[in-house]
Amino acid sequence: MTPKIERFFAENQPDTPCLVVDLDIVAQNYQALCDELPGTEIFYAVKANPAEPVLALLRDLGSYFDAASIYEIEQCLALGITPDRLSFGHTVKKEAHIQRAFDVGIRQFAFDSIQELEKLSRAAPGASVYCRYLTPNGGADWPLSDKFGCHPDNVTDLLCNAADLGLVPSGVSFHVGSQQRNPTAWNTAISTAARIFSSVSDRGIELSLLNLGGGFPSHYRTPMCALPDYTDAVKHSLRHYFGDRSLRVIAEPGRYIPGDAGVIQSEVVLISRKSSNEVKRWVYLDVGKFGGLPEVLDEAIQYRIRTPHDGGATGPVVLAGPTCDEVDVIYDAAGYELPLGLSIGDRVEILSAGAYTASYASVGFNGFPPLKEYYI
């Protein structure tokens, strides 16, 4: 919560649910990353919050952009971001979309399979490509799968294949997992990168690009280390494994940049008990899993919640969303407690909700409109 957002709520009393993002915080977070990772190019992961005011602000601050789809690329171009500042960072793309991206000037693409390389060689001949590999994700709060990245042992062959196919194998990327709690999580992945650089060099190809991915956290319920703890660990690993080798290092922060800048305000629709002798209250909000809080799936991301009664005695709650879907429960097992003084009609705030919220909202499940957004 920032004074600017506080003032916005007080002066405007907007209809709930709504997301309010303080653009000053977005700018501060971007600048902090630039300061702590000097020489590293920041490719903002558009998917974290693709709102135009966020993109325009970062454009003016000199950011680069990591796009997950041709639609995000076209959105950035429409905002005057030049194609050399864009990377098509998704390893899985329709060939027609690669073609459209190449046609508008995109020259940097991710991949993690020979099949994707073949598409790239046809639709984006001569483009720069980097290979994403799997790396352990322990310590990350947002659950990860093996969906993206190939086994590290396959990377060298794939980069050589890229060269054979007329592409420019520029380097490698990985992702340590979203909302990564462990500052040293990048270390293993960077050591793997160094091994790959060396084995590719043995095959006569010099790589130049190391893409650190994202993973830098926002402030949810579990206290996090400060940004320098993360960036110091990353710089230490880079020095340790790459020494003073000339290297183009890029990072793709998503959540970190707008996450802490946003607050969702929501109204308490009902507080009830399932039977008269139960202690646990059910608290129903007007925002839930299908209206902008998808990351509460499996109670993975646990937001801080502010109420008008904070400081008073609390009791256990199940927190639920507004739709008729019984799956639309926000927190149960996570053991949230809320003030006993909380009443129907109260407004509560879900903090650090600036990333991975509004763009995920459903078009209209149960008829509820998508999350309203204000950028101030």
Place this chain on the structure above:
Amino acid sequence: MTPKIERFFAENQPDTPCLVVDLDIVAQNYQALCDELPGTEIFYAVKANPAEPVLALLRDLGSYFDAASIYEIEQCLALGITPDRLSFGHTVKKEAHIQRAFDVGIRQFAFDSIQELEKLSRAAPGASVYCRYLTPNGGADWPLSDKFGCHPDNVTDLLCNAADLGLVPSGVSFHVGSQQRNPTAWNTAISTAARIFSSVSDRGIELSLLNLGGGFPSHYRTPMCALPDYTDAVKHSLRHYFGDRSLRVIAEPGRYIPGDAGVIQSEVVLISRKSSNEVKRWVYLDVGKFGGLPEVLDEAIQYRIRTPHDGGATGPVVLAGPTCDEVDVIYDAAGYELPLGLSIGDRVEILSAGAYTASYASVGFNGFPPLKEYYI
């Protein structure tokens, strides 16, 4: 897949992903329920598929409608559906929304708590209310929680409270769980209803409404019983527990009506392996969890999938959606196999996808537009 949908795909070659719904099947399913449950009023659960062509068709066939929000109510009214054909079936509503519904003529509301009754008594004085209670959900494929419904032991008191508050306590409702596989699942809930009718009668109030909820299934991967197996079991339980007592019975089918009428066509974006010696292929589609298939959460709803190579040799796959979110995996543990002949660029069809798909799609996560819909 119906001949009409088949023809539509052949003639139009629409961009994928898209949902095509055969309205003849919607009408047939509605009629089948009317035929098998004579005397039961069918309140279509709008949330299952709120597309205008579906609502207009059911309007013309004489259906009633169960609305989950004031927005669904307003949508129905705009289509010329009169308020006496609408029920506000959500037990958790903003008081301002109850007021809006009451103002436009809605007189039938669900509740499951004293707190909701108090709102109803202020915002909808004199309206008919029915109380939803919890009932076991074993056999249901779409996971359920205790989110809606109170303990059955509390219902009698609550219905008496309703009368004290100037409302008309009309009856009870329950939900046996969505995509219910067990035809006898309604039996326990109906026996509970009979007990409640009797204990409320002892307090001097005669109930008249029994709301059977939804739960009638669509055809996914696990073969289901035929509709008459369900309706015969329901009718048997009604006779057994209510005899020939005069009763207004209503049902709130959602999934059953449009589910089997819809097909999602999707393109295979990539087929790859995570390492060269792995048997399991990753198959990436252009539709996934955030683009219209939310019910694959926890692999709960397992759709039948049709490919151009059906009949040939198959092998194990992980099926994944198009977004950069690693959580956007469709099926892994469920053990799907797809033809070894499947190729990048092939179109596959996800069958029985007419319910709980398009309206759930995100507004634009990763920039992908919402699921395109055709009603034919």
